[in-house]
Amino acid sequence: MTALAPPDVYEGMVAWQRARHWAHVRLFDSRGNTVLTLVILAILGVLAFTLVRWFVAVADWEVVRANRRLLLVGRFPQGEEWRIWPMVLALPALTALGWGAWGQVGRRSIAAMAIFGVLILPLLTSGTGWWYVIVAAALAFVAYRLARWSWAYPQAHRWVRRCAVGGWFLALPASLILLLIGGGMETTLWGGLYLNVIVSFAAAMGAIPLGILLALGRTSSYRALRLACTMYIELMRGLPLVVILALAWLALRSFLPDLWGLDSVDLVYRVMIAFTMFTGAFVAEALRAGMAAVPAGQREAAAALGLKGRQALIFIVLPITVRNSAPALAGEMIGLFMSSTLVSVVGLTDMLQAARATTEQPDFFGRQTEVLLFVGITFWATAFGLSRLSERVEYALSGTRRNR
């Protein structure tokens, strides 16, 4: 193969010659491209100038610093933080473990994290916060090293992967239990970024089983079942999430039966139900597409091996389906985390709501841009990290070594 590789055009060139050659080929190879490059450079220059001037001269991040607690945990009572810290420590560690178990942190990811860390951390840390951040970072590092080390030992590596997956599945129940034990926290006090995380986490846990059932129902050979599932999916996909949330908020109680206190269930749980119902429909569609892409030969082979319909479904079709639709599923989950900011529409104090409320404090009138940017960057970084992680897992799941 190597014999067929193109000759190295850079051979014998010094660095600046290489750069010039690269620029010539990639930026200025034709008149049209030269014009395009110059126009883009001009636009970028203006943008960069505006942004830098704003960051240096106008921006005042005091509003974020003063309200960091409100933004992260909302109106969570002082002295009850122990219910949150374990999760704050565990989530980076789990992410790092997963990352290490399925891939490797590239140079770019490190650079991105470093930039993000430099930008964000000073705003969030002072006093006790510092220690937790350091401990969280240290834990994440140890988890990552452990996962990388395990590659050398297949048995250990398998266990690390199991732990990573199991950890994610345990994280939600654990965090809910931590919130509720020992007298518990009233759900109206859950807030800030933590609320976004918990709501999207719970909805993800509920939406995947619901989506599998709906996808199976929609592809079933029973006409009535197919029709019912199709109606449900299309209804959910046809409505804005805002409307569904508003329904869950204002009207769902009229529809819940008067059993086991179901009709007086707290708003946070109702919002979780709404998110689950909504996301479930999208998960079902993603899975259906993945199911359609299962080669017919797989089912035929299963039948030839004597597997019954249900066995073939569980052992052959579903695993391939999940593998096929993993990218779409990851996209849905990231979308879910993003749309969790919509809970502010129904009056929960999530991170976005907390951010918008800060402009009511006399000291910070009209500082909405800074807080909104902060919220945007936080969500962006989390989503970006998650999507990178999901790419690693997809890549590992695909079982092939093909180039991406």
Next chain:
Amino acid sequence: MPEATGTLRLVRDRGVLRVGVNDQLPGFGFIRPDGTFGGFDIDFGHALAAAIFGDATRIEFVAVSTSARFSALSAGEIDVLIRNTTWTLSRDASLNLTFGVPTFYDGQGIMVRAADGIESIEDLDGAVVCALTGTTTQMNQDDRFAGTGVRYQALVFDRNETLQEAFIAERCDAWTSDKSQLAARRAAFPQRVGGPESLVILPETLSKEPLAPVVRDDDPAWADLVNWVILGMIAADELGVTSENLDAMVEAPPSQEVARLLGVPVQGTVFDARTGVSVEHMRDVIRQVGNYGEVYERHVTPLGIPREGTLNALWLDGGLMYAPPFR
């Protein structure tokens, strides 16, 4: 503690009172950076909690938007709504809600920039007027402007902070709301964008806005309790009982009415109106929260709205604050 039924029982079993409030109105209901609520309306919530549990902190505030407050109350999300809400006939009659004693008498006003030279509503022909959604403001404004033939463009926001951004950017020429709110906004208007002097509140009052607590109308006993805690605070103001002289007043009540208010035995018998809470509940209210005047002083006076000469003064001083007799 006496037996309770209905909402009161529900609240007691839950161990905490749920109050729907505003989270973005300086002086009346807002969130401090540490996450706690503060304000005039908030203190009435605390007073209610003090009356029910003897502990003003056994309370949970639910920030509700203007557009969702009634639904939240009807849905049982909250036990009582104390959120600068105007008492109107249609709300009282058609929403299955009951309004209590007004805690604040307000009126809708219009705030403009001083530099624009606007002196009356007639000067606003063709102007853009900002308001919050889901309020009586929108209807009053339409009545008044359409009635005088003044054309206007309504710009209706769901959150106050966005409205304020728009007003600062001069997206709108006028800001209409209750006068107390406008005064609060004006007092806190940042120097960076002109400070309070750059704004003028027009003398015209578009409407009557009695702001009152709201409860569901299926539980009259609960409504009574909410009312009489507020009336008790007004009576305490009238009788001169404050959080400072409370102990002295309990020790030696200057009048029979004070004794009845505070649950002090008179000739061996204690006045018990059977409202479902302890006879001494007003002591907790006044010790932990204060009387009406103290609450007003604490939250509204700093906004630049003095009490003297307004509708919110005691009836003795020519205002509308009047408590029926405690007997």
Next chain:
Amino acid sequence: MATIASQTLRVARDLRVRRATFEALTVTITAMFILYLVQQARQASDLDLAFMGDRAGFAVGDQFLTNVDGNDSRWAVYFAGIMNTIGIAVFGTALAILIGLVAGIARLSSNWLAARLAFFFVEAIRNTPLLPFVVFCYTAIVLQLPPIRDSLSIVGVGFASNRAIALPWAQPTDGAGMWALVVFIALAIAIGVFAALRRYEETTGQPSRPWRVSVGLFAAIATGSFFLMGQPLRWDVPEVSRFAYDGGLQLSPEFVGLLLALALFNGAFVAEIVRGAIQSVPRGEREAAAALGFSQWDQMRLVVLPQALRAMLPPLATQCQALVKYSAVAIAIAFPDLMTVGGTLINQSGEAIPLFILMMVTYLILNLVIAIIFTGPQWRRFNLRPRTRRI
């Protein structure tokens, strides 16, 4: 006895019977569930929409092709909300497709800078939540335009300020309706001529230039009648007055902010759709076209794009539906869309459940209309159905 038992067993084991039973069971459970929902809804409300006929009592600030005020009925105000949502959907989709095409093609560009920029744009948008983005676009971009007295001039004929973006616009005068009718008839004639010429071309092989003839015919009738009927449209240039602009086409900051946010947001997703669609066309198709001597433009127009379109339209329909759904966040920046107006009506009337049902039905109908527009029979000649693989 034994025979009856085994008979029963056989019937029970019969696949058809089991299937029929299961189907019946599903139908029953679903029907009961729906009945239960209806029952609960009836308990909470009388489900009567008569209150929508009452006077609205509040005005809608921003209106797209409607003209209602507080004295109109609630239906009229609700309709104005629907029209606003439709307006945002139409312009938002058009802009999003434009942005998406540019960014999608740029991502495949040989120019490194263009490809990188498009990549960063797509990644930045796709990982940002919509609601903060909408609020940001409104408060940090559109509201930062100067106030009306310092209006920016747009090439001397239009203005931009945070009061409105005002552009010159053709204002209809007397007889505009008549002229519109004539133009409509001209359009119908042009389409007919186009179809006839095209069929002629296809059957006889004689080149007859259907495009040029029909467009020329349409332009001739439209301009001819325009001058014959005494110029029923007047060129209206906006002027600055005290609180607003007079005349012209005025776009409110709320509309512009929402449009900007939705167009950028959906544009990033459209870019991915476009990129995927172009990449899905096998390279051999284009190479074959090049080998046959097609020009670059014809390769794109006749070979790549029709096939890319086939892959593009279904996801574009989904994206446009998503745009309509996303537009429900308009309430955050005071744009009176369907959701905002519906919310005000709920608050004002207290009739939550009927209004929710009404709003849900409205959104579903809008979705259906979009699906028909993007994937209806009019696209059949592009052979949208997935190709079946034959060995």
